Amino acid sequence: MERARPPRWQPPRLCLSSGKGGVGKTSLAVNLAFALADQGIRVLLVDGDLGLANVDVLLGLEVGATIREVLTQDLDPRAVLIQVAPGLAVLPAGSGVAELANLSREDQTHLGRLLAGLARDFQVVLVDTAAGLGPAVLWFNTWAHHNLVVVTPDPTSLTDAYALIKVLSRSYRRRRFLVLPNLVASEAEGERTFAALSQVAARFLEVELNYLGSIPADPAVQQGVREQLPFVQAAPRAAASRAVASVAAQVLGSIGLWHSSPQEEAGS
Numbered sequence: 383m384e385r386a387r388p389p390r391w392q393p394p395r396l397c398l399s400s401g402k403g404g405v406g407k408t409s410l411a412v413n414l415a416f417a418l419a420d421q422g423i424r425v426l427l428v429d430g431d432l433g434l435a436n437v438d439v440l441l442g443l444e445v446g447a448t449i450r451e452v453l454t455q456d457l458d459p460r461a462v463l464i465q466v467a468p469g470l471a472v473l474p475a476g477s478g479v480a481e482l483a484n485l486s487r488e489d490q491t492h493l494g495r496l497l498a499g500l501a502r503d504f505q506v507v508l509v510d511t512a513a514g515l516g517p518a519v520l521w522f523n524t525w526a527h528h529n530l531v532v533v534t535p536d537p538t539s540l541t542d543a544y545a546l547i548k549v550l551s552r553s554y555r556r557r558r559f560l561v562l563p564n565l566v567a568s569e570a571e572g573e574r575t576f577a578a579l580s581q582v583a584a585r586f587l588e589v590e591l592n593y594l595g596s597i598p599a600d601p602a603v604q605q606g607v608r609e610q611l612p613f614v615q616a617a618p619r620a621a622a623s624r625a626v627a628s629v630a631a632q633v634l635g636s637i638g639l640w641h642s643s644p645q646e647e648a649g650s
């Protein structure tokens with residue numbers, strides 16, 4: 383049973399980023415969303431990769447209107463949502479619209495208000511973001527209450543994850559980051575990857591990094607992409623699926639479902 387919510391209550395918002403592309407943000411955002419929804423939690427998954435949307439591709443969705451039309455044609459964002467499973471809705475983005483990734487100040491304010499209104503129907507909001515440190519990536523990270531950084535053992539991924547954390551901490555006063563190593567060969571490699579990032583962050587930045595566990599390199603992930611199905615459903619016993627389920631439990635523990643926002647809504 384749900385308790386009555388305070389008037390300005392907002393569900394926790396968790397933003398997945400990495401700096402580097404191709405490290406598994408979209409795959410993990412989609413599958414984490416399914417894993418949370420499987421536990422009876424109402425999840426809104428926002429495709430925050432506004433120029434090169436991928437969430438719809440991973441799920442084989444037919445997309446009509448997107449965040450772009452919501453912003454440019456004042457569409458009701460509820461009309462754009464796609465219900466992909468009981469308790470899981472996707473707010474799709476478009477592809478090939480480079481200017482939206484530059485999210486102007488005006489668009490940021492507008493989007494912040496629309497998303498906050500939409501979010502109230504859900505218990506948690508996940509945002510998948512683009513690669514790089516563009517304005518939309520930074521905005522979604524500051525709009526979110528929790529920042530999850532996906533990283534792989536690849537040194538270039540570590541460097542880019544560090545750059546993202548540096549910008550968010552120095553320029554946007556973010557202090558706490560959840561770190562999720564992906565594509566690891568073993569749990570030990572996940573731990574080493576986290577340790578490498580932590581050491582350099584502790585030395586140069588005032589941040590707290592929290593380890594969420596790691597996701598192994600697993601053919602079930604690529605299979606899921608090819609079949610346009612979430613691997614946690616198509617292959618629930620696969621190593622990556624079990625790891626995502628464990629990360630979902632960790633995420634719930636660290637974000638707290640009844641968290642109410644200490645921050646004012648973006649733009650208000």
Ligand SMILES: Nc1ncnc2c1ncn2[C@@H]1O[C@H](COP(=O)(O)OP(=O)(O)O)[C@@H](O)[C@H]1O
Nearest residue numbers: 403404405406407408409565598599600603604
């Ligand atoms: N744990 C994993 N095991 C195997 N392949 C993975 C894993 N995570 C991601 N991939 C593969 O890496 C590629 C990039 O993943 P994607 O989620 O699109 O990354 P991003 O959103 O960071 O660009 C995809 O082909 C995906 O199947």
Ligand SMILES: [Mg+2]
Nearest residue numbers: 407408431436
């Ligand atoms: Mg992606």
